[in-house]
Amino acid sequence: xxxxxxxxxxxxxxxxxxxxxxxxxxxxxxxxxxxxxxxxxxxxxxxxxxxxxxxxxxxxxxxxxxxxxxxxxxxxxxxxxxxxxxxxxxxxxxxxxxxxxxxxxxxxxxxxxxxxxxxxxxxxxxxxxxxxxxxxxxxxxxxxxxxxxxxxxxxxxxxxxxxxxxxxxxxxxxxxxxxxxxxxxxxxxxxxxxxxxxxxxxxxxxxxxxxxxxxxxxxxxxxxxxxxxxxxxxxxxxxxxxxxxxxxxxxxxxxxxxxxxxxxxxxxxxxxxxxxxxxxxxxxxxxxxxxxxxxxxxxxxxxxxxxxxxxxxxxxxxxxxxxxxxxxxxxxxxxxxxxxxxxxxxxxxxxxxxxxxxxxxxxxxxxxxxxxxxxxxxxxxxxxxxxxxxxxxxxxxxxxxxxxxxxxxxxxxxxxxxxxxxxxxxxxxxxxxxxxxxxxxxxxxxxxxxxxxxxxxxxxxx
Numbered sequence: 045x046x047x048x049x050x051x052x053x054x055x056x057x058x059x060x061x062x063x064x065x066x067x068x069x070x071x072x073x074x075x076x077x078x079x080x081x082x083x084x085x086x087x088x089x090x091x092x093x094x095x096x097x098x099x100x101x102x103x104x105x106x107x108x109x110x111x112x113x114x115x116x117x118x119x120x121x122x123x124x125x126x127x128x129x130x131x132x133x134x135x136x137x138x139x140x141x142x143x144x145x146x147x148x149x150x151x152x153x154x155x156x157x158x159x160x161x162x163x164x165x166x167x168x169x170x171x172x173x174x175x176x177x178x179x180x181x182x183x184x185x186x187x188x189x190x191x192x193x194x195x196x197x198x199x200x201x202x203x204x205x206x207x208x209x210x211x212x213x214x215x216x217x218x219x220x221x222x223x224x225x226x227x228x229x230x231x232x233x234x235x236x237x238x239x240x241x242x243x244x245x246x247x248x249x250x251x252x253x254x255x256x257x258x259x260x261x262x263x264x265x266x267x268x269x270x271x272x273x274x275x276x277x278x279x280x281x282x283x284x285x286x287x288x289x290x291x292x293x294x295x296x297x298x299x300x301x302x303x304x305x306x307x308x309x310x311x312x313x314x315x316x317x318x319x320x321x322x323x324x325x326x327x328x329x330x331x332x333x334x335x336x337x338x339x340x341x342x343x344x345x346x347x348x349x350x351x352x353x354x355x356x357x358x359x360x361x362x363x364x365x366x367x368x369x370x371x372x373x374x375x376x377x378x379x380x381x382x383x384x385x386x387x388x389x390x391x392x393x394x395x396x397x398x399x400x401x402x403x404x405x406x407x408x409x410x411x412x413x414x415x416x417x418x419x420x421x422x423x424x425x426x427x428x429x430x431x432x433x434x435x436x437x438x439x440x441x442x443x444x445x446x447x448x449x450x451x452x453x454x455x456x457x458x459x460x461x462x463x464x465x466x467x468x469x470x471x472x473x474x475x476x477x478x479x480x481x482x483x484x485x486x487x488x489x490x491x492x493x494x495x496x497x498x499x500x501x502x503x504x505x506x
Contacts, residue, residue: 045102046460047089048453049109049192050074050268051129054088056096057456061103061464064457064474070095078132082115082123085188086195099258104467106263107196108271108459109189111218114167117191119183121204125175127188128167136161138169138237142220145236149304154233156217156224156302156310160369165220168237176239184243185234187215189265198257210254211245212263213312214270214319222247224300224312250316253466263462266314268455269294269321272425274314274462275454277476281420283412285405285438287428291327293408294319301415307370308411314462315471320417322408324370326378327401328428330363334397338390342431348394349433354440354487357387360497361400364505370408376505381497398433402441403494409442422446425454430479439482441490450477 048055056070072091075084089107093099112130117123128135139159143151148158159166164187172179184206186194194200194209216222221233229244248254248264256262266274269286273296278284283295294311301310301320313319335345360381367374380396413419422442428434429448438446464472 045096045099045105046456046458046463047092047105047107047192048268048271048455048459049085049089049107049188050455051110051131054085054092055453055456056092057453057460058096058102059457059460059464061467061472064461064464064472068097069453070097078129079126080129082127082188082191085192089192089196099260102260104261104263104463106265106459106463106466107189107193108266108268108455109187109192111187111215111267111269112162112164113188114164114171115186115188115191116171116178116182117184117186117206118181119204121199121201121206124178124181128170130162132167133161135166135170138173139163139166142166142169142237146233148306152302152304152306152310154223154230155220156300157220158304158306159220160306163218163220165233165237168234172237172239179239182238182242184209185238186245187211187219189215189267190245193262193265196256197254197262206243209243209245210248210264212248212265212314213250213316214267214314215265216247217310217312218267224310224318250314251465251469261463261466263459263466264314266459266462267311269311270314270319271455271458273319274458275452275456276423276425276449277474278423280317281418282423283409283419283421284423284425285409287327287401287405287424287426287434289328291324291405291408292321293405293412294321295412295417295419297417299416301417303411303415308415314458320412320415322370322411324404324408325366325368326363326404328426330365330397330401331428331431333365334394338394345394346431346433348391349398349437352389352391352395355490355493356392356396356399357389358382358384358493359387359392359396360493361396362494362498362501363397363400363404364501370411371502373502373505376501379501382493395437398437399441399490400494402434402438403491406441406491419444424448435480435482439485440487443484443486445484446482448479450479
């Protein structure tokens with residue numbers, strides 16, 4: 045069984061251990077918000093497992109989940125306060141404080157990360173400063189998938205053995221107080237954030253396992269991006285471009301990356317390798333906004349974009365509708381450049397939206413490549429990847445072949461693959477179906493024009 049406990053919902057897949065084929069599945073919703081009572085996740089997990097037919101015939105399981113969320117526990121195993129999720133930005137000033145205190149380069153060397161509001165370390169510093177009484181009660185700090193694994197194994201307030209908390213390399217690497225080089229927690233940074241030391245989940249190796257109350261093997265779990273990498277079968281040389289509400293670009297790398305600028309986070313993956321990652325704020329919503337503007341649905345947007353030539357007749361959309369993280373321009377806004385009486389058509393606007401969104405993600409790929417990571421193939425995932433025009437344009441914007449895996453719950457499937465691996469002692473060779481493959485068809489003029497306009501807009505926004 046594999047689980048994806050994401051921001052929005054809990055998805056469960058039960059798969060055939062030999063083929064990876066999904067036998068049955070279940071789902072339950074999570075509450076909205078950036079601060080959530082973890083008990084809601086526990087309730088959703090139980091509901092999703094029941095919806096999937098239960099655990100009676102399950103031999104092993106693993107949980108993947110949203111990264112960075114702060115689950116603070118007291119000595120009795122009770123949750124101290126609602127968990128702050130990755131998308132809770134109240135800890136932004138704390139991120140700045142920690143960076144000033146230790147220095148961006150030193151933090152990047154020690155943890156692979158330069159603090160931003162999404163990381164756990166900044167949320168702990170916020171807790172120390174904003175809620176000192178709650179901070180003083182904290183006996184252990186876990187992440188969402190750590191805590192759910194602990195609960196499903198039979199621990200909790202009724203059996204509060206905090207030493208049984210476990211995690212994996214990928215989720216530990218998103219905390220801001222774990223060293224990817226040594227594989228050890230940085231206790232000095234933890235104390236600097238929280239104000240004191242605390243129990244942290246034991247970091248299991250890629251094929252290491254524990255057991256639940258029923259004797260089943262339990263995998264280490266994974267952060268959502270590392271789980272997705274497992275699910276799509278990404279290997280060294282692959283770059284996964286995920287086009288959801290926000291965008292992520294991450295690559296499987298055999299060597300650790302360090303980026304003192306903080307553009308690329310130096311995460312670990314779930315196999316013993318590394319997963320440098322760049323995030324953008326504007327992805328699928330760019331297409332949503334453009335479709336609304338043009339009065340069409342997504343199929344209509346596809347048809348319009350397909351009718352325009354590469355380069356959209358010189359029209360360039362810089363898609364910073366909600367500000368941007370890569371580059372770091374929180375106050376920036378979207379803009380359209382290059383309009384003339386001749387090129388202002390619905391077709392060109394549709395294509396410019398797709399090109400701009402993908403060019404922004406390609407900027408993330410450039411950042412990863414600048415760290416010495418090789419990119420041989422792009423795997424395009426996420427809701428917007430199913431758009432045929434997006435896949436076609438991606439082959440022109442990215443200068444490597446593009447493959448689109450068939451739609452699937454890849455984080456949950458990745459967790460299931462890990463569960464199968466701890467059962468067998470080796471990674472299973474499961475086939476991943478592809479919806480389409482596109483040979484590289486680089487149109488450098490698209491990126492050149494976008495980069496020039498984006499550079500001007502960035503200067504204006506600083």
